Amino acid sequence: MAAISRLKPKPLLSLRSFCPSISSSSQHSSDPEAEPDETLVSTSISILKEHRSRSRWSQLKAVLPPGGIPPSATVRILSGLRNRPHLALSFFHFSRCRDLLSFCAAAHVAARSRLRPAALSLLRSAVRLHDSPAIFETLAKTYRSFDSAPFVFDLLILAYLDAKKIDRAVHIVRLLRSRGIHPLLPTSNSLIRSASKLNGSDAGLELYRELFGSDNLRVSPNVQIFNTLLLAMYQDGQSDRVDEIRVEMERFRVDPNVFTYSVLLAGVCDDGTRIREARELWEEMAGRGIKPDIMAFNTMINGYCETGEMEKAEELYRDMVFDEIEPTCTTYEHLIRGHCKVGDLESATMVYTDMKTKGFSAGVEVVDKVLDEMCKRGRVDEGLVVLREEMKREGFSPSRRSYEALIGGFCERGEMEKAAKLQAEMAGKGFAADEKVYVAFVEGYRKMGDEEKVLRLCDEMNQLGMEKER
Structure with a gap:
C-alpha cells in the first residue's frame, strides 16, 4: 500500500453545522413548553457566585420552588456558572436533576475546563440512566452554547465502551467522521481494543481499516494502535498474521517500540520451534537502539527455556541483572521450569531458593515441577x-x-x-x-x-x- 499524504488537520469548525446553537428557551429545556423562570435563574446564579460556600446552599434552598429546580432552570444556571466549573458541578449534584439535558450541560462545563475525569463520570452516568441514542444528539445540540471542547465526544465514546456498548460507540464515530471529525488516537485505540476483546482480533482489524484505511487521512495511527492489534492477534493465536501489521507500520512510517517487540517475541517463542526467529527479532531490536524491558527479557528467557537452551537463558538473566532490570517472579519461574525440563534439579533448586530469598512465591505449577524432579531422583x-x-x-x-x-x-x-x-x-x-x-x-x-x-x-x-x- 502506498504511503498516505500528510494533510494538516482542519479546525473543528464543522461542529458549527453539526451542533446548532440553542436558544435560552425551549432548546435548553427537557420540556419544550417549559420556559425557565428568569428570576429564579438570575437569583440562583447570584447566590452561588456571591455567597460563601457555607451559606450559599442554605440561601439557595430558601429561594427554590417547592418542587425543586426545574430542569430548564438547571441548564441555564449551569450555563451561567460555566466559567466556575467546580461551583457549577457542585450545583449540578445539589440540584439532583438527572434528566439528559442537565447531564449533557454539566459534561460540557467540565469538558470546556479540561476536567476530563469529571466529564467522563457524568457521561458514564448518563449512559447508564439514559440508554438512548439521544445522548449524542443532545450533547451535539448543546455543544456551541456551552463553548465546549471537542474531546467531549471522545468521552462519550469511552463511556459507551465502559458500558460494553461498542455498537453505540462505533455509531458515534461514524457520525463524527461523516462531519470530518476524527476521534483522538487514544479513543481510537480504546475502540480497537474493545472490539478485539469482545469480538476477536478480526473485528479489531476491521475497525482499524475503517478508521485508517482511507488515503485521505488527517490523523495517522500511532505505535500504540499497532501494538493493540498485535496483542489482539497474539491473544487469538494468530501471530502468523503479524506481518500484516508490520506492513501497515511501514506504510505510516511508525517505528516499533519495546512493547511491539515483546509481543512479536511472545508470538514466536510460544511456538517452541521458532527460537531462531526470536533471536533475529532480538538482534533487530538491539540494532534499532531499543533496550529490552523486563517483559522482553522474560519472553526471550522463556523461549530459551522451552527449547532447553539453559545456558543462553542464564546468560540473558545475567545480562538483565547487569542492566539493572529487576527480575520478577515470572523470570524465576521460567528458569525453574527450564532447568526441570532438562533434568537439572540442582540448578532448579538453586533458582527456587534464590526466588524465595527475594520474597517471591512460586505458583503451584512450578512447585509441581520441582516436586516431580525431586521424586524422580528419590x-x-x-x-x-x-x-x-x-x-x-x-x-x-x-x-x-x-x-x-x-x-x-x-x-x-x-x-x-x-x-x-x-x-x-x-x-x-x-x-x-x-x-x-x-x-x-x-x-x-x-x-x-x-x-x-x-x-x-x-x-x-x-x-x-x-x-x-x-
Whole structure:
C-alpha cells in the first residue's frame, strides 16, 4: 500500500453545522413548553457566585420552588456558572436533576475546563440512566452554547465502551467522521481494543481499516494502535498474521517500540520451534537502539527455556541483572521450569531458593515441577519439606499432581505408611484417588511382598472400572 499524504488537520469548525446553537428557551429545556423562570435563574446564579460556600446552599434552598429546580432552570444556571466549573458541578449534584439535558450541560462545563475525569463520570452516568441514542444528539445540540471542547465526544465514546456498548460507540464515530471529525488516537485505540476483546482480533482489524484505511487521512495511527492489534492477534493465536501489521507500520512510517517487540517475541517463542526467529527479532531490536524491558527479557528467557537452551537463558538473566532490570517472579519461574525440563534439579533448586530469598512465591505449577524432579531422583523427603513450606503461606493450595508425585515417590521407596498418610490428606483436600495413585500403591505393596493388599487394591480398581494386571 502506498504511503498516505500528510494533510494538516482542519479546525473543528464543522461542529458549527453539526451542533446548532440553542436558544435560552425551549432548546435548553427537557420540556419544550417549559420556559425557565428568569428570576429564579438570575437569583440562583447570584447566590452561588456571591455567597460563601457555607451559606450559599442554605440561601439557595430558601429561594427554590417547592418542587425543586426545574430542569430548564438547571441548564441555564449551569450555563451561567460555566466559567466556575467546580461551583457549577457542585450545583449540578445539589440540584439532583438527572434528566439528559442537565447531564449533557454539566459534561460540557467540565469538558470546556479540561476536567476530563469529571466529564467522563457524568457521561458514564448518563449512559447508564439514559440508554438512548439521544445522548449524542443532545450533547451535539448543546455543544456551541456551552463553548465546549471537542474531546467531549471522545468521552462519550469511552463511556459507551465502559458500558460494553461498542455498537453505540462505533455509531458515534461514524457520525463524527461523516462531519470530518476524527476521534483522538487514544479513543481510537480504546475502540480497537474493545472490539478485539469482545469480538476477536478480526473485528479489531476491521475497525482499524475503517478508521485508517482511507488515503485521505488527517490523523495517522500511532505505535500504540499497532501494538493493540498485535496483542489482539497474539491473544487469538494468530501471530502468523503479524506481518500484516508490520506492513501497515511501514506504510505510516511508525517505528516499533519495546512493547511491539515483546509481543512479536511472545508470538514466536510460544511456538517452541521458532527460537531462531526470536533471536533475529532480538538482534533487530538491539540494532534499532531499543533496550529490552523486563517483559522482553522474560519472553526471550522463556523461549530459551522451552527449547532447553539453559545456558543462553542464564546468560540473558545475567545480562538483565547487569542492566539493572529487576527480575520478577515470572523470570524465576521460567528458569525453574527450564532447568526441570532438562533434568537439572540442582540448578532448579538453586533458582527456587534464590526466588524465595527475594520474597517471591512460586505458583503451584512450578512447585509441581520441582516436586516431580525431586521424586524422580528419590529425594522425596526433601520434596515433602518443600510442599509443607509452601503450604504455610496464605493462598497456596497443593494440587493433585503434588500429592501424586510424593505418593509415588514414597511407594517407590517402600515407605507405605507415609504414602498412606499423604493419600488420606489428599482425599481431605477433595482429590479422590485415581488410577495413578492406585498403581503406585499396588507396585509399592508388591515390592514389600504384601500380596494380600495388592489383591485387595486390584479388586477395588476393577470395581471402579480401572484396569491393572495382577
